[in-house]
Amino acid sequence: MTKKILVLPGDGIGPEIVAQARKVLDKVNLQFDLGLVFEDGLMGGCSIDAFGVPLSDETLARAASSDAILLGAVGGPKWDKLDRAIRPEKGLLKMRSSLQLFANLRPAILYPQLADASSLKPEIVAGLDILIVRELTGGIYFGEPRGIRTLDNGEREGFNTYKYSESEIERIGRNAFEMAMKRNKRLCSVDKANVLEATVLWREVMDRLAPEYPEVSLSHMYVDNAAMQLVKAPKQFDVMVTGNMFGDILSDAAAMLTGSIGMLPSASLDKNRRGMYEPCHGSAPDIAGLDVANPLATILSASMMLRYSLNHAAVADAIELAVSKVLDQGLRTADIMSPGMRQVGTAEMGDAVVAAL
């Protein structure tokens, strides 16, 4: 039985980092006879250039019929002047929404080999391993009504709607509880229930789910406090679950705690665990094509894909081990370089992971 993977290299450094992940996937595909079949597609700026839209219906249809999607990164200054409706990000948002990829898993892990990279003191972040579960298809990102209107007094007003229904909260809540079950069984739900009604309901639903997962200890935290606690004592967290907007902010802050965002993968899953996988970092147009980008976040995204959508946990483990080995060997791309290590380019790093498999 074959599994179809749609590969969307995207813009900027996307193509070169995705090429390394492909090398790794090709290797394990052969090695473990996984039956993976790859197709390429366009999303983001490259799709705007080719088709005039950031995500064509044809690419979306191919995505919908795939078992998983591997994405590089989208966007760049070239498309920043375009009308907002057809900017590269809109392709990403359309993909998430159309395929109902509601569960965004964003791990923030500090690799022991890269402990120095963090801007935080070693004792604060050593051993950091947080999983942020972000709701990805609802909340203020997609709430209607939205827009810019003219008020009676003649001035304009920009407006958006933040909303969550019980069923939306429940499905992301269950996902987070299940993730917590597989980890250290602590779940912190982040809201702003002292101000926002949308999150009052959020908190209520989380509390209602808790008895179904008696082994998980559920806590609640206001988003402002969560931002503070991430800076002060991030190791207090195991799994955090929150809405789309708060998740966007907190997961980036958490990723940056590690100091090596070039190492962090992410998954966006639907209810059947089909999903899109991409590195946490962006398309870094300033270093595109220079063979200096770090491909490890994309390689680790491929590993997440094998684990979550393709049911090959052992192969995922093997890739993660290979990445760890390469770090042990002292190989570093520019973004994670430190004294005494050996600096390598994008392709050489990809080759090293393949060799370590």
Next chain:
Amino acid sequence: MTKKILVLPGDGIGPEIVAQARKVLDKVNLQFDLGLVFEDGLMGGCSIDAFGVPLSDETLARAASSDAILLGAVGGPKWDKLDRAIRPEKGLLKMRSSLQLFANLRPAILYPQLADASSLKPEIVAGLDILIVRELTGGIYFGEPRGIRTLDNGEREGFNTYKYSESEIERIGRNAFEMAMKRNKRLCSVDKANVLEATVLWREVMDRLAPEYPEVSLSHMYVDNAAMQLVKAPKQFDVMVTGNMFGDILSDAAAMLTGSIGMLPSASLDKNRRGMYEPCHGSAPDIAGLDVANPLATILSASMMLRYSLNHAAVADAIELAVSKVLDQGLRTADIMSPGMRQVGTAEMGDAVVAAL
């Protein structure tokens, strides 16, 4: 000419830290013949206990007729089970909104004497001095419609409205540009214009104001990136301006970068610079009445009050110098204690500042 100050000690540690700020204000009032007249009032849990509401109309009226308000902190577990409509925070929100205290100034300063307190590496935060200007009476905090409703399919939905009009953005924008003029002339406006229309207008208005302040260099940053950059390289910022919700999150993260949130004051100003002044930290009910809380944030809030609402910049300077002297003397409350320093209680710290004046 006398100036009326309404003092709202609030809950938890509020009364004891405000008492220290009062000592300092009494001292400078006499020393410099400032003509300050003080009145006490209730807001928060203490007001719920006395009047059944977190902010009575009578207290609000007295606030409206004052030249400035000094607040301790509100809230505590005692009132957490109450109906949301009458919780302590609602008093705070009502005060902000009724008096149109739209400009929330939240400095994040690392005192050189407390450099070790930060969870970040010294080289990342040494000399940190950021001012966050947060819009405080609009955005999703106050947007209508809001609530929890039942959908056609029978399930409930929580919803809030995020909105900003041009005039609301303009007034906070001007405030931020003016603050930047008095500092290092760099202003970073934080939004999520790649997703939220409310912040597309925000960005447009900031750009429109920029030519009126040609000496200020204006930049824009997405909120997720801003959260990352605060962790990675906070010293890149001078003044940041943003909406109510993003400001709540980012200002708390920025405050925590210093590691000594017990040192940070805040001001909430109306268009005539009348305002409410309060420490950034909360009411810390767990240590209330134990004479261990740090009164310096409240004392520095009193100093901000003299500077912004009462036009006594020189007196404000004197208080800030006195605080710095006390730190130089090695006095520390428990929250900022470090080896070799002398630990003192709340009252002794207040006395020390008075003595240093």
